[in-house]
Amino acid sequence: MTNRIVIDAETGWNTPRKPGHSPPGEDAGPGGLPPKESVAVAEFSHVRRFVVMTPRALLSLVLASCVLVLLASSSSCASLPGDSGAARDVGGVFTAVFTWFEAAVEYMFGMIAGGDGGGKGAKGKRRAAITKNRGRTYTNYQVLRLRPTTDEDVQELKTLEDEHGLEFWSPPVKNGTSDLMIPPDVSEYLREYLQDRDIEFTVLTNDLEAEIKKQNPKPKSKYSEKLLKTDxxxxxxxxxxxxxxxxxxxxxxxxxxxxxxxxxxxxxxxxxxxxxxxxxxxxxxxxxxxxxxxxxxxxxxxxxxxxxxxxxxxxxxxxxxxxxxxxxxxxxxxxxxxxxxxxxxxHSVDRFWRKNRSKNPAKRYEDYYDEARYGRFFWGDDAETCQGVDLNRNWxxxxxxxxxxxxxxxxxxxxxxxxxxxxxxxxxxxxxxxxxxxxxxxxxxxxxxxxxxxxxxxxxxxxxxxxxxxxxxxxxxxxxxxxxxxxxxxxxxxxxxxxxxxxxxxxxxxxxxxxxxxxxxxxxxxxxxxxxxxxxxxxxxxxxxxxxxxxxxxxxxxx
Ligand SMILES: [Zn+2]
CATH class of the missing domain: 3.40.630.10 (Zn peptidases)
Structure with missing residues (x-):
């Protein structure tokens, strides 16, 4: 049976983020399935910075030329600066560079044709909305409880996390239950996917954001809090x-x-x-x-x-x-x-954060690839890596x-x-x-x-x-x-x-x-x-x- 879930490979990436900064796809869930528009806006914003020609922009031009030379001569190209490990699969990064250039060219043509160049039009507004929304929201996110009964089902379900970035609250196990959080835009496809495979499921929560708001009553007032402390x-x-x-x-x-x-x-x-x-x-x-x-x-x-x-x-x-x-x-x-x-x-940013918040020192190939995909590597957001370690896996x-x-x-x-x-x-x-x-x-x-x-x-x-x-x-x-x-x-x-x-x-x-x-x-x-x-x-x-x-x-x- 073919895999019918339609999660766009373009956007099916775990999007690194940090508080106070809104990476592309701010509205994405932990699954990191950013809305297409957000990604597009983010890519365009990098193009605007391209016009300013920062030193990193120059570096990207040099690298891009290197790609072209490589294609022409099939000789080896320099590894990415700062991480020799990244050179192991430079081909993937090159693909990302081309994706980026494609977006840049599209954008340039858009500008010439009288498109939104100043960031004040609809795209600019969307970008502002993305930047403004700092906390992660879970409007219409659902939690499904799955009951896989075969090893094949379990393997299938694991791909949802590994390849599509959905987040299991408890991993799939044969003849056990497993809770999966899903963003609204994949809900319909996912149900179809599960029904196709006869994987039994029930909906535990229909709108996580509504539940989040209900969970914790606010203190009556600052005054009552003070009173409590005095009493x-x-x-x-x-x-x-x-x-x-x-x-x-x-x-x-x-x-x-x-x-x-x-x-x-x-x-x-x-x-x-x-x-x-x-x-x-x-x-x-x-x-x-x-x-x-x-x-x-x-x-x-x-x-x-x-x-x-x-x-x-x-x-x-x-x-x-x-x-x-x-x-x-x-x-x-x-x-x-x-x-x-x-x-x-x-409490303050992402209600479903599990790990600590340490900055992971070593960037991996995947991080570079991810950054290259969104243009971050070339434009200086190099602090933007996934944060946190699971403190119950670190002993x-x-x-x-x-x-x-x-x-x-x-x-x-x-x-x-x-x-x-x-x-x-x-x-x-x-x-x-x-x-x-x-x-x-x-x-x-x-x-x-x-x-x-x-x-x-x-x-x-x-x-x-x-x-x-x-x-x-x-x-x-x-x-x-x-x-x-x-x-x-x-x-x-x-x-x-x-x-x-x-x-x-x-x-x-x-x-x-x-x-x-x-x-x-x-x-x-x-x-x-x-x-x-x-x-x-x-x-x-x-x-x-x-x-x-x-x-x-x-x-x-x-x-
Ligand atoms: Zn725990």
């Missing part, structure tokens, strides 16, 4: 998802009001220089107390994870009297936001073996090397220094309502799998006693998909922490990452019940 001493509520600044205020509040119980430790700085903070809870009642580590928000868009970590922090500190049993015998290390840059970016244990990407433009980019990121380095150094003390490593994510245990990188189970399953089952039973929320327990390859370089695998495999779990919190996809703020408290309560159960077990087994 309570901090601005945090459990009625909405707060910005990182509020979270830091809360940590400082705890550290200064209950200093005998809570110490706030700065363990490093993020790639954008935000402080990475851990709350260390210790009542000092037990000498050499075993410890439990909890982190939330390794992935920016999973907002319920930081809010749950903060909820648990509150229970263990402000509600110490109720929870003495698990505080007096145990030290707790809680890092509510492990990826503050990604978290902030998901130094079976790094990048499976379920991780080598491309900086992909959401699961593993980084250039293990622990390339300041966030994972800070966390792993801190944990490693206390690896004898820490008896359980717990990482909070969302969504899918699962308790995952190692290994992620292989289908083989760890030797003490039964112990981990036993404690895991007890934890889930406790969780379900509150609201009956269904949870699955198992390894990532058995329940979801294989992953490598993840924090839970590292905690067990390298730091030697026996009880290492990843909790995929609410929900199962009805709201997905856009879980309503009204579920912060129930999610916090049930997760705390599960974690208390794990904690009690740790106390019993580590004596």
């Amino acid at each position: 309570k001493g901090h601005p945090l509520t459990w009625a909405r998802f707060h910005r990182y600044k509020d979270i830091l205020d809360y940590l400082d509040y705890l550290g200064s009001t209950i200093p005998d119980l809570v110490k706030i430790v700065t363990i490093g700085k993020s790639s954008e220089n935000r402080p990475l903070k851990v709350a260390h809870i210790s009542s000092g009642k037990r000498k050499d107390a075993p410890a439990i580590w909890i982190d939330g928000g390794i992935h920016g868009r999973e907002w319920v994870a930081p809010s749950t970590a903060l909820f648990i922090l509150k229970q263990l500190t402000e509600n110490y009297n109720t929870n003495k049993a698990v505080v007096d015998g145990i030290d707790w290390f809680i890092m509510p936001v492990a990826n503050p840059d990604g978290y902030e970016y998901s 130094d244990f079976h790094w990048k073996e499976i379920g991780a990407s080598s491309s900086p433009c992909k959401p699961t980019f593993a980084g250039d090397r293990p622990f390339s990121e300041p966030e994972t380095r800070a966390m792993s150094d801190f944990i490693m220094d206390r690896s004898d003390q820490i008896k359980a490593y717990l990482s909070l994510h969302s969504y899918s309502q699962m308790l995952l245990l190692p290994w992620g990188y292989t289908k083989q189970n760890p030797k003490d799998y039964d112990d981990l399953m036993y404690v895991g089952r007890k934890a889930v039973e406790a969780l379900q006693r509150l609201y009956g929320t269904p949870y699955k327990i198992g390894t990532s390859p058995s329940l979801l998909y294989p992953t490598s370089g993840s924090s839970d695998d590292w905690a067990k495999g390298k730091a030697g922490i026996k009880y290492s779990y990843t909790l995929e919190l609410r929900d199962k996809g009805t709201h997905g990452f856009l879980l309503p703020a009204s579920q912060i408290v129930p999610t916090g309560r049930e997760t705390f019940a599960a974690i208390k159960t794990i904690a009690k077990h740790v106390v019993n087994t580590s004596d």
